[in-house]
Amino acid sequence: MWSRRQGRLRPVVCGVEELRRRRREREAVLRKARREQQLVSKRLLRDDAPEEAGEGCVSAILGETEVQQLLRQAQRGTEEKRERALVSLRRGLQHPETQQTFIQLEGSMRTLVGLLTSNQAQLQLEAARCLHELSHSEQSTVAEACLPATSYLLTYLSSHSSDFIELCLYTLGNLIVESEAVRRQLLPQGIVPALAACIQSPHVAVLEALGFALSQLLQAKEAPEKIIPSILASTLPQHMLQLLQPGPKLNPGVAVEFAWCLHYIICSQVSNSLLIVHGALSTLGLLLLDMAEAVQRTEDTGLELLACPVLRCVSNLLTEAEMETVGGQMQLRDERVVAALFILLQFFFQKQPSLLPEGLWLLNNLTANSPSFCTSLLSLDLIEPLLQLLPVSNVVSVMVLTVLCNVAEKGPAYCQRLWPGPLLPALLQTLLFSDTEVVGQSLELLHLLFLYQPEAVQVFLQQSGLQALEKHHEEAQLQDRVYALQQTALQG
Amino acid sequence: MQLPPALRARLAAGPGTAEPLPVARDPTANAAPFRFAARPVRFPREHEFFEDGDVQRHLYLQDVLLQVADVPEKPRVPAFTCQVAGCCQVFDALDDYEHHYHTLHRNVCSFCKRAFPSGHLLDAHILEWHDSLFQILSERQDMYQCLVEGCTEKFKTSRDRKDHMVRTHLYPVDFRFDKPKKSRSPASAEVQGNSGERSEGDAMEICTEPVVASPAPVGERRTCSHRIPATICFGQGAARGFKSSKKKTKQH
Numbered sequence: 001m002w003s004r005r006q007g008r009l010r011p012v013v014c015g016v017e018e019l020r021r022r023r024r025e026r027e028a029v030l031r032k033a034r035r036e037q038q039l040v041s042k043r044l045l046r047d048d049a050p051e052e053a054g055e056g057c058v059s060a061i062l063g064e065t066e067v068q069q070l071l072r073q074a075q076r077g078t079e080e081k082r083e084r085a086l087v088s089l090r091r092g093l094q095h096p097e098t099q100q101t102f103i104q105l106e107g108s109m110r111t112l113v114g115l116l117t118s119n120q121a122q123l124q125l126e127a128a129r130c131l132h133e134l135s136h137s138e139q140s141t142v143a144e145a146c147l148p149a150t151s152y153l154l155t156y157l158s159s160h161s162s163d164f165i166e167l168c169l170y171t172l173g174n175l176i177v178e179s180e181a182v183r184r185q186l187l188p189q190g191i192v193p194a195l196a197a198c199i200q201s202p203h204v205a206v207l208e209a210l211g212f213a214l215s216q217l218l219q220a221k222e223a224p225e226k227i228i229p230s231i232l233a234s235t236l237p238q239h240m241l242q243l244l245q246p247g248p249k250l251n252p253g254v255a256v257e258f259a260w261c262l263h264y265i266i267c268s269q270v271s272n273s274l275l276i277v278h279g280a281l282s283t284l285g286l287l288l289l290d291m292a293e294a295v296q297r298t299e300d301t302g303l304e305l306l307a308c309p310v311l312r313c314v315s316n317l318l319t320e321a322e323m324e325t326v327g328g329q330m331q332l333r334d335e336r337v338v339a340a341l342f343i344l345l346q347f348f349f350q351k352q353p354s355l356l357p358e359g360l361w362l363l364n365n366l367t368a369n370s371p372s373f374c375t376s377l378l379s380l381d382l383i384e385p386l387l388q389l390l391p392v393s394n395v396v397s398v399m400v401l402t403v404l405c406n407v408a409e410k411g412p413a414y415c416q417r418l419w420p421g422p423l424l425p426a427l428l429q430t431l432l433f434s435d436t437e438v439v440g441q442s443l444e445l446l447h448l449l450f451l452y453q454p455e456a457v458q459v460f461l462q463q464s465g466l467q468a469l470e471k472h473h474e475e476a477q478l479q480d481r482v483y484a485l486q487q488t489a490l491q492g
Numbered sequence: 493m494q495l496p497p498a499l500r501a502r503l504a505a506g507p508g509t510a511e512p513l514p515v516a517r518d519p520t521a522n523a524a525p526f527r528f529a530a531r532p533v534r535f536p537r538e539h540e541f542f543e544d545g546d547v548q549r550h551l552y553l554q555d556v557l558l559q560v561a562d563v564p565e566k567p568r569v570p571a572f573t574c575q576v577a578g579c580c581q582v583f584d585a586l587d588d589y590e591h592h593y594h595t596l597h598r599n600v601c602s603f604c605k606r607a608f609p610s611g612h613l614l615d616a617h618i619l620e621w622h623d624s625l626f627q628i629l630s631e632r633q634d635m636y637q638c639l640v641e642g643c644t645e646k647f648k649t650s651r652d653r654k655d656h657m658v659r660t661h662l663y664p665v666d667f668r669f670d671k672p673k674k675s676r677s678p679a680s681a682e683v684q685g686n687s688g689e690r691s692e693g694d695a696m697e698i699c700t701e702p703v704v705a706s707p708a709p710v711g712e713r714r715t716c717s718h719r720i721p722a723t724i725c726f727g728q729g730a731a732r733g734f735k736s737s738k739k740k741t742k743q744h
Contacts, residue, residue, distance in 0.1 A: 026554060030547045037538055039546060041553040117668045119607050121595040122588070151663045158610035158641060161594035163587055188662050193642025212553075224537075260549060267537045292503055305552055308545040312535075319534040335510050339503040342495055349493045354544040361541075365532040371512035379510055381496040388493045406530045411516035444528040451518055480525035 040177040040219070043212055044136045045170045062092035064101050071111050074127075079120055086115065086126035093133040096142075102134070103145040113149050121161075128167045135174035143178040150175065150186055157194045162203040169198075169206065173213035176220070183220055187227070191217070196234045199243075204251050207243065211257020218264035228270045237265075237275060241283050244310075246290030252306060255287075259309035266316045276320060281332050284314050292340035295347045304352045307344055311355075311362050318365040335376040338366065342382055349389070356392060360399035367406040374407045378417040383407075387426045394435040401430065401441035408448035415452035423449070424456060424463070431468040436477050443481040450488050457489055465489065613639065613669050620650070621673050639670055 033039045062070070070092075073085035092098040102108050115127035131153075134146050153168045172191070175182050198210055214236070217227055231237070240258045244250075262280070266272055291307055318332065341363060348355040366373045377383065386404070390397050404423070407414050427449075430442040449456050469486055472478045522529060535541050571584045576597045583589040599614040600607045603622045608614040616639060619626050629635055634646040636653040640661045647653040650672045657663040657670065 023551065026551060027547055030550050031543065034543050034546055035540075039550060041550040043553055043555075119595060121592040124595060125591060148664060151661075151667060154641075155613070155669060156609050158612055159594060160598050160610075161591040163591055164595075185662050188660060190640040190642050190661060193640075197641055256552075264537070267535065267542075269534075269536065289503065296500065302552075305548070308548065312542070312545070315532075316534055319532045333509045334507040336503055336505075336507060339499050342499060343503065346493045346495055352548075354548070357541065358545060361533060361535075368530040368532045371515050372510050375510040375512045378513070380499060380502060382499075385493055385495055405528050409517065409521060409528060409530050411514070411518075413513040413516065417513075441528075444526055447526045448521060448528070451521055484525055 037221075040216075042136050042138075042174040042177065043170055045132060045167065059091035059094060061095045062089070062098045062101065064105060067092070067098065067102055067105055067108065071105075071108060074115055074123070075111065079122060082120075083122045083126055086123065086130060090126060090130045090133055093130055096137065096139065099134055099137050099139070099142045103142055109145055109148055113152065116149060117152055125164060125167070128164060128171065132167055132171045132174070135171045140178055143175055144182065146171075146175055147182065147185060150182075151189055154186075154189055154191060154194045157198045162201065162206050165198065165201070166203075166205045166209045169209035169213045173209070173216045176213065176216040180220070180222060183217070183222070183227075187230075192227075192230050192234055192236070196236050196239075199236060199239045204254060207251070207254045208257055211243075211254060211261060215257055215260045215264065218261055218268075223264065224268040224270055228265055228268055231265065232271050232274055237278055241275075241278055241280055244283055244287055246287050250287075250290070252302070256306045256309070259306055259313065263309040263312045263316075266313050272317060272320050276317060281314065281317055284310055284317075285332050285334060285337050288314065288340045288344070289336055292343040295343060304348065304355055307348075308355055308358060311344075311358050315358075315362040315365045318362075332366070333372065335373065335380070338363075338373055338376045338382070339380060341366070342380075342385060345389070346385075349392070353392060356389065356396050357399060360389075360396065360403065363403050364399065364406065367403055371410055374410055374414060377403075377407055378414065383418065384422050387422055390426060390430060394433070394438050397430060397433070397435070397438045398441050401438070401445055405441065405445050405448060408445060408452065412452040415449055419449065419453045419456050420459075424459060428460075428463055428465060428468055431465075432471070436475060439472055439475075439478055440481070443478065443485060446485055447481070447488075450485070461489055608669065612641070639667075 030039060067089065070085045070089040074082045074089065076082070089102075093102060112127055112130060115123050116131065118124060118127070131146055131149055134142055137143050150172070153172050156168050157165055159165060172186070176186065195210060195214055198206065201207060201210075214231075217223065218231070220227060240261060243258050244255055244262070262275070262284075266275065287310055291303055291310070295303055314332070341359060345356065345359045345363075348359055367377065377386075383404070386400055389400050404418075408418060427442050427446055430438055433439055433442075446460075450460075466486060466489060469482050469489075473482050475482075567586070568584050569586060571582055572589075574581045574583070574589065574592065574597075576593075579597065581592060583592065595609075596607055598607075599609065599611050601614060601617055601622070603618070606617065608617060616637060620636065626635060630648070634648050636647040636650050638645040638647070638653060638656060638661075640657060640663070643661070645656060647656060650670075654665075654667075654670060654672075657667065658665055663670075
C-alpha cells in the first residue's frame, strides 16, 4: 500500500519482541511529551546502500582533525574522491559527538554550504545528506547551525531533481520544528510560496516529503496566528485537497501527510469556511467511502494512519456555522458516510481500539442536528452494532449513549424504532456500571425512552430496573435524575 | 462487532440521503433534572482527546510503527552515457542520471553555460546578464526583480535588490545565485563545477574579482573515461556551441 520508498526509511530488522519493547518505550515518551505540549518528531532519511551497511553498521566518531581533513578532501581532487570524503563525513555525522565537533569547527558550515551549491551533482547530493544528518539532531545548537543553508534549501525546492528536492524537504521539515527562531527566518525567506510552487510536482516521494515539512510547520505553537493565514491565502489548500481525492492516483503515504496538515489547519479554527468553500467536506467524505472500501479489501494496511486525521477534519468541519448556509453540494448528506463510518469502526475495534472515540465523535457530529442521519442509523440497522461497543471502555460507552440520545431526542417516531429491541437490556446493563458519566448518560436515554415510548416502562420494571436505579440514589450527580425516573416508572 | 450484511451493499450503491422520520419534541424532554442537548462537539488543537491519535502519528514519523522491510537496492541498468552534447558522464542508475541531468543540463544559460537550480533563476540571469534591452529599460524603471519565490518587488539596481533580499527576506549577503554582473570574460566563470583544483573560497566567492583561470594546462583534453563533462572548463579548449547566437534558447 505504501510507496516503494517505505523500505528506505526503516531501521534494520530486529526481533519482534524487541520491536514491541522499543515501541512501548517510545509511546511512553511521546505521551509525556504530548501532555507537556512538546510533541515534535523529526524524520531521518537514511539511504545506505547494502554494501555500505555491510562495512559495519556502526561508523566511527570523527575527531576535529579528521573532520577538517575530510572537508579539505571534499574541496579538491577528482569528483569521486571528493564524494567519498563527503560520504565518510556523513557517516561520522550520525554521531552526536561528531556533529558537535563539526559545528564548532570554524568555517565548516560555510564549506558545506559551498559544496551544497557547487553545481557538481553528486557532491551536492552528499553535502545535502550531511546537512540532513545535522538537521535530525536533538540538540538545538546543531540544528540551528544549519541556518545559513536554508535560503539554498528553499531555492532548490524549485529545481527539478526529485531526489534532491525530497532531501531538502525532509531537512527543512526537521529544522522547522527546532525552534521559533528557525521559523522566524524561514517565513520571510519565503517558505510558504516555495512549498506552494513545489506541491505541483508529480513525484510521489517529493509530495510525501512536502506534506511532512508542511505538517511540521503547521504544528508550531505560533501557527494559528503567524503561519496558517498565509497558507490559507496561498494555493496550498486547493492542491492539498486535490491530493486527497480518492481514485487511482491517490497515494496513501502522500494522503496521510496532507490529511494531518488539514487537521492542524482545521482544529486551529482560523478560517475553516474557506476550506468548506473549496469543497473540503465532499472530498473528505468521498475519501471516507474510499477508505471503507479499502479496509474490506486488504488486511493490514496502516489505514488507521490516514483514517484518524480524516475523521478529525470532518468532525471539526461539521461544527462550522457556515454549514447551515452553504449550499447542498458543500454539505455532507450522503448516508453512505454513515455506512463507511461503521465499517471503519469495526476496523478500529479489531485493529486500533484507541481510535473508537474519534470515530464515535464523528458519529455524534453527524447525528446531533440531522434527522436524516438519525434515520439512516435506524434504517441501516446500526443500533445493535453500536450497542456492541458499550463494553469497550467508559469513554466509548458515554459516546455510544450520546449518539443514541441524539436519535431518541428527535421524538416518538425515532423511539418507536428503538424499542422493542436490544436497547433496553443494554441500558439495564450500563446502569450497573460504576462510572458516573456512563450512568448519567444512561439515565438521560432512559428518560427520553420513557417519554416517547411509554410501553418501555413496564418492561423496565419487570426486568428489575428499579433495583438498578436504586444503586445510584446516593450519588450526588445522579440523585435527581434517579429520583425522577423512579417516579415516572412507578406512575407508569 | 457484527455489521448487518446489507451495509456493504449500501456502501457500494449510489449516493442517497435518507428521508427523515418526522421530528416531534416534547418540551419536557430537557426539563430539569434532565439536561441532554444534542450538539456537535468541537475539539481544539491541544485537547487531550487527541492524545492517542497524535502519539500514533508520531510513532509513525519515527518509523517505529510499521514492520521493517528490506532496504531495496537502487535499481541498476546497463551503463549508458549522458546524451547531452559534450558530456560523457556514464551512469548505471536512473536516479543518479536524473539528478545529474537536472543539476548540470536542465537550466543552463546558452550564452555563458552557467547552470542554475531553477528556470526562474535562469530567466532572471539571462535577462539581467545577456539582454541589452533590459539594460536600457532599467535606466528608466525598476527592473531588478526580487529572486525570492512569491515576492513581486522590483528594484532599480542589483544592489538595491540585494539589500531588499537581505533585509526583508533574511537571505545571506553572499547568496550564490545573485551575483552582480561583471565584465564578460571567458575566465570569469566560477559557477560551473570544476574538476576541482578549486580552493575553498571559490564556491562562496561571488562578489569578488573574477576568479583565476583554471590551472589545468592549456590544451588538455578531457577524455571520456573521466567523469567530468568536457564543457566544464574555463573557456580553454571547451566547445562553445552558441557563441554568437543571440537567441535565448534554453536547453531541455
